[in-house]
Amino acid sequence: CQNGISSLGTNPYFVFGTEIVQNSRAVTATTPQKMTVEYQLTFVVKNNVTGDVYATATQDVTGVGNSFTEANQNFVKEIKNTTALQTMLKTASDRIIEWYNNNLETIKNHIESSALDGDYGYALALAMSVPEQAHEAFEYAQERIPVLSKEFFLKKSADMLNEMVAAIAAAGDDFDPVNGAYFNLIHAGTTEQSKAQQIYEQHRTK
Secondary structure, eight states, X not given: OTTSOOOSSOOSSEEEEEXXXXXXXXXXXXXXXXXXXXXXXXXXXXXXXXXXXXXXEEEEXXXXXXXXXXXXXXXXXXXXXXXXXXXXXXXXXXXXHHHHHHOHHHHHHHHXXXXXXXXXXHHHHHHHTOOTTSHHHHHHHHHXXXXXXXXXXXXXXXXXXXXXXXXXXXXXTSOOHHHHHHHHTSXXXXXXXXXXXXXXXXXXXX
């Protein structure tokens, strides 16, 4: 989040993960006794298509507490946003943009084949993952996103109608804005939208 690159995890191409290895676990000789744990974290940015590791950074972290559970909880609080981590993210970001610039046809094929298979959610995730710094790929993705979004919501209209009906039943005599959210996710012009309009208006009036 601090680097502006967090998301819902919808980029199928790249992953930012962490390997955590415990190096030691001990009890101090002090009074009162404290429990200590030492871990080495290895941050990794990886290309899921090629298997290439784009950048790594390591960090040694210690946690101290009245129990090993507390020491582990405190260890997480000691993870720092270091210069090494920043450098790693910059290197990985540059290589990611380079990959998008050099693999336009691969990206197009993934998006179009997913759409042909009816997997519009995946195709949309692929298109929305393209960074704007990769100009040619980004321009193509931006052209496809509205079309893929429409197809995605057309396919999801029936699901949204069922969700709305269930939510209205659960709401009873109370108005829940969630019902309106479901209603607005049902694509205009579909048979589901006409049915939803009637049900929603009846609920809102009630």
